[in-house]
Amino acid sequence: MTASTATPGVILPATPSVLVQLGILLGRLLRQLVVAPTTYINLMVSLFFLAVYTGAFGASVGFEMIIGADFLTFILPVSIVNASLAGAIAGQLLVDDLESGYLRRLQAMPISRIVIVLAPILVGALLVLTQAGLVVVLGVVLGVDAATGLAGLGLVLLLSLMWGMAFAGYAVATGLMAGNAAAAQAATIIFFPLVFLAPTFMPRDQLQGWLQVAAALNPTTYVLETMRGLLITGWDASQVASGFAIIGALCLGATLWAARVAKRTTSRR
Amino acid sequence: MHAEAAPGIVVDGLVKRYRPDAPPAVDGLSFQVRPGEVYGLLGPNGSGKSTTIGVLATLLLPNAGSVRVAGFDVVAQANEVRRRIGVALQETGVDKLATGHSLIARHARLLGMGSRDAEARATQLLAEFELSDAAQKRLRTYSGGMRRRLDLAIALVGRPSVVYLDEPTTGLDPISRQAMWTRVRRLREEGVTVLLTTQYLEEADALADRIGIVATGRLRVEGTADELKRLVGGDVLTVEVDPADGDRAAERAGGTHEGKGKVTLDVKDGGASVPRVLGALSADGIDARSVSLNRPTLDDVFHHVVGGHLIEDQGPAEVAA
Numbered sequence: 001m002t003a004s005t006a007t008p009g010v011i012l013p014a015t016p017s018v019l020v021q022l023g024i025l026l027g028r029l030l031r032q033l034v035v036a037p038t039t040y041i042n043l044m045v046s047l048f049f050l051a052v053y054t055g056a057f058g059a060s061v062g063f064e065m066i067i068g069a070d071f072l073t074f075i076l077p078v079s080i081v082n083a084s085l086a087g088a089i090a091g092q093l094l095v096d097d098l099e100s101g102y103l104r105r106l107q108a109m110p111i112s113r114i115v116i117v118l119a120p121i122l123v124g125a126l127l128v129l130t131q132a133g134l135v136v137v138l139g140v141v142l143g144v145d146a147a148t149g150l151a152g153l154g155l156v157l158l159l160s161l162m163w164g165m166a167f168a169g170y171a172v173a174t175g176l177m178a179g180n181a182a183a184a185q186a187a188t189i190i191f192f193p194l195v196f197l198a199p200t201f202m203p204r205d206q207l208q209g210w211l212q213v214a215a216a217l218n219p220t221t222y223v224l225e226t227m228r229g230l231l232i233t234g235w236d237a238s239q240v241a242s243g244f245a246i247i248g249a250l251c252l253g254a255t256l257w258a259a260r261v262a263k264r265t266t267s268r269r
Numbered sequence: 270m271h272a273e274a275a276p277g278i279v280v281d282g283l284v285k286r287y288r289p290d291a292p293p294a295v296d297g298l299s300f301q302v303r304p305g306e307v308y309g310l311l312g313p314n315g316s317g318k319s320t321t322i323g324v325l326a327t328l329l330l331p332n333a334g335s336v337r338v339a340g341f342d343v344v345a346q347a348n349e350v351r352r353r354i355g356v357a358l359q360e361t362g363v364d365k366l367a368t369g370h371s372l373i374a375r376h377a378r379l380l381g382m383g384s385r386d387a388e389a390r391a392t393q394l395l396a397e398f399e400l401s402d403a404a405q406k407r408l409r410t411y412s413g414g415m416r417r418r419l420d421l422a423i424a425l426v427g428r429p430s431v432v433y434l435d436e437p438t439t440g441l442d443p444i445s446r447q448a449m450w451t452r453v454r455r456l457r458e459e460g461v462t463v464l465l466t467t468q469y470l471e472e473a474d475a476l477a478d479r480i481g482i483v484a485t486g487r488l489r490v491e492g493t494a495d496e497l498k499r500l501v502g503g504d505v506l507t508v509e510v511d512p513a514d515g516d517r518a519a520e521r522a523g524g525t526h527e528g529k530g531k532v533t534l535d536v537k538d539g540g541a542s543v544p545r546v547l548g549a550l551s552a553d554g555i556d557a558r559s560v561s562l563n564r565p566t567l568d569d570v571f572h573h574v575v576g577g578h579l580i581e582d583q584g585p586a587e588v589a590a
Contacts, residue, residue, distance in 0.1 A: 012352050012427070013381030024378050032366050100362030105423070108326045108358075110351040111379055 021111045025119035029093055033123065042086050042127070046135045050079040054142075066206060069232045073146075076139045077227035078200050080160050081220060083131035087167035088188040090124030091175030095184045098176065098265070107266055117262035121168045121255060128164025132157055144231065152230040155240065162244075162251040163223050167191075169254030173261040194220045222246045277431055277462030278302040278325065282334035285320050285486075294320040296486035297334070302479075304430075307453065307463040309477030311470065311567075313575050317486035318466045319359075322433050325464065326356045339430050339462075352380070355424030355432040357417075359439065365409035369400055369419055372408065373426055380427040394422040398452070414445035421452060431462045438472060450476060470567040480567070482574045489574045498565045501573045504539030505563045506546060508532045514555045521553050522546045530558070539564060 016024075033039045053075045063071060094117065097103040106116055136144075136153055146152045175184030198220040199207060207215060215221045226243025229236050278301065285295040295317040302308040312318050323329035324336055327347040335342065341349040363372055370391045377387035395404045398418040403411060411419065417437060424432055434453065438446040446469075453476050456463050467473055473480050474494045481491040490497060510518045512530035519526035524534035536542035539562040547557055 015348070015352065016379065016381050021379060024375055028364070028367070028375055031371075032364060035366050097362075097364070100364070101358075102362040102364055104328060104358065105356070105362065107328055108351060108354070108356045109376070109379055110348045 015110050018112050018115055021115045022119060022122075025115060026122060029119055029123040030126075032093070033089070033127065039127070042089075043131055043134060045085070046079045046083040046131050047138055049082045050075065050135055050138060053078065066202070069228070070144075072139060072142055073144045073231050074228065075201075076135065076144055076231060077156070077224045078195070079135045079139075080132045080156070080227065081163070081195060081200075081223055083128050083135060083160065084163050084167040085188060085191050086127045086131050087124040087164045088171040088185070088191075089127055090120040090168035091171030091173075091184040091187070092181060093120040093123065094172050094262075095175040095179070095181045098179065099181060103266065113263060113266050114259060116266060117172060117259055121165060121172055121258060124168025124171065125161050125165040128167070129157060129161045132160035132164075146231045147234040148230045152235075156227050156230055159223060159226060159243065159247060162247045166219075166247065166251040166254040169251070169256075169258040172258040173254070176258075176261045176265045194218060199224055219246055219250050277304045277306065277339065278308075278464060279337045280321070280325070280334070281336070283321065283324060283331050283336055284333035285317075285324060285329060286332050293332070293486050295324070295331075298483065298486060298488055299334075300481050300488055300491060302462055302464055304462050305457065305460040306478045307457050307465060307476050309473035309480040310464060310466045310483060311473055311480060311571060312466075312483035316483045316575075318483060319435065320486075321483075322358065322435050322464070322466060326354065326358065326433055327351055352427065353430050355427065355429035357420040357424040357433065357437055358435045363408050363416070363419070363423075365407065367408055368405050369395055369408060369411070369422075370404040372419070373423060376423055376426045390426060394425060398422045399448075413440050414442065417441060417445070417449065418452075421449070425456075429461065431464070432456060434463060434465045436467055437465070439468060446472075470571055474567045482571060484575050490570070494567055497567065497570045501565045501569050503535055503537040504542070504565070506534045506536050506539055506542055507561045507563070508534075508546065508550070508557050509559045510550070510555055510557055517553065518550055518555050521549055521555065 054072055094103070097106070103116070107113075136157065140146075140153075146156075148155070170190070171184065171188065174187035175181075178184055178187065197211065197214040198218045199215055200220075204212060204215050204221065204225070222243050226239060226247075229239045229243070233239075280301070281299050283295050283298040284293050286293045298317065298321060300308070310318050310321065320329065324331050324343060325338060327343050327350050330344060337343070338350045339353040341353070343350050367375075370388075373391035373394055374384075374387045377390045378384065382390060392401075392404070395401050398421065400415060400418060400422070403415060408416070408419070417440075421434070421437065424434075437453070438449050441449065450472070453463060453465065457478075465473070465477060477494070479491065479493055480497060482489050482497070490500060492500075506524075508518065508522065508524075508531075510530045510532060512528075515526040515528070515530045515532060518524075518530075519532045522532060522534055524532045526532050534542070534546065536546075543560060543562065547560065550557055
């Protein structure tokens with residue numbers, strides 16, 4: 001029979017670097033997504049929203065006069081923000097591992113605890129980025145002409161990645177705190193006030209007073225306005241800087257929150 | 270100190286509480302498992318077995334006491350411990366969308382093997398556990414028995430020197446259980462230290478070199494299966510004679526006539542007692558129609574210990590093998 005196990009004095013292989021561990025766990029989660037039919041349905045959701053919004057409002061010249069831009073270009077960031085819902089998969093993946101007991105298996109291995117939680121967050125963000133990429137490609141095909149060109153489109157995608165990481169971090173934190181898949185799914189309900197208490201269908205100055213206040217406090221506003229600035233207005237360094245600063249802080253905060261909750265969940269007690 | 274030269278597992282005064290105001294799940298537990306030994310940890314539900322395994326697998330922190338595995342402290346040197354252990358816990362899961370091959374290969378890579386070595390290791394383990402035919406099938410299609418075999422295969426990926434098996438045959442049919450027993454015996458042949466918990470006392474009897482019985486978080490008795498059986502008394506010798514000779518036979522042999530010629534005797538060593546008793550009866554002209562010898566089972570030991578008899582009468586770990 002072949003020897004399965006260590007004999008006394010056996011030389012153990014070196015533990016792989018954190019990056020290699022991250023790559024292995026990322027590969028596992030990506031493979032899970034590739035074989036799950038819901039992934040492809042989710043990918044279509046933002047495209048569907050883009051088509052519906054454009055079909056409903058795109059033909060109205062009066063509407064375009066109010067918003068001061070081509071409707072498709074104006075609404076494109078909304079579809080990208082819709083894509084952030086896909087980031088919730090991060091929480092779902094981690095809670096699935098928690099419920100199935102696979103997380104315990106990983107915890108008994110000599111691997112980084114941070115990697116265990118970072119992998120689903122990155123997968124969530126990558127899914128958001130992929131979905132945002134598809135939306136941008138469809139927008140360009142349908143006639144969106146970004147005022148800042150390819151570089152601006154690149155920044156739009158970068159912003160969507162950061163927004164996706166923030167949402168994924170939130171999903172991981174709430175999912176682990178709740179401890180079950182249903183509660184993790186329910187926590188994504190926050191998405192709706194985030195989208196509708198924002199200048200989603202009108203510029204902020206066209207909103208009513210109370211909604212303007214709510215929009216000013218809502219980080220989604222800064223994602224939409226920064227993306228619209230890049231797509232419609234052109235280069236505005238201060239707007240881009242402030243948009244990235246706000247979303248960057250949100251991304252960092254959500255990731256640290258997720259890491260803190262994950263550390264508490266996965267650490268020995 | 271060279272890790273593999275150290276005792277397999279040394280647990281000394283382990284205390285584990287889940288909440289400060291709760292009674293301890295493990296309360297001053299001490300035992301040692303020698304390198305290459307299969308040690309069976311038995312106890313009723315809630316006795317602290319799984320908590321103990323949780324601490325040994327570096328999943329839980331002890332409140333007091335010390336635990337060393339393969340020479341490393343589970344608190345201060347947790348990663349060194351993790352590199353040397355293989356864990357097949359009851360509640361550990363797998364991702365059901367993975368295949369058996371990809372799951373094992375991934376674990377091998379996480380333990381530091383290169384891609385080629387990891388693939389080879391997965392192929393080898395799947396063959397060893399008779400899962401080659403299912404290597405490329407998704408785990409959601411695996412039966413319970415296949416899953417348990419896969420669990421053990423995963424536990425062995427890193428060629429561990431210490432393996433924890435938490436009720437490895439629960440829910441398996443008798444054939445799968447026998448196959449799992451064979452695997453565990455092979456581990457012993459390979460010099461692996463095995464800590465086994467089980468609900469099946471005959472499993473501990475068949476596999477474990479030594480057995481510790483825990484109750485309410487403390488070790489109550491410890492020893493080989495034979496030593497433990499001797500704790501609950503000797504063997505029971507039953508001799509059947511002509512009913513007319515029953516009372517005389519009981520008097521002669523020093524036993525009890527149960528009626529219809531059936532005479533029973535409590536004897537210390539059944540094997541040695543049989544010729545002595547038969548000789549005594551024969552000398553008195555009494556013929557034995559049949560003789561049977563019943564030895565205490567581990568079941569009897571377990572019931573005595575967990576039932577409180579030995580706990581109160583004899584204290585913990587009085588059989589130090």
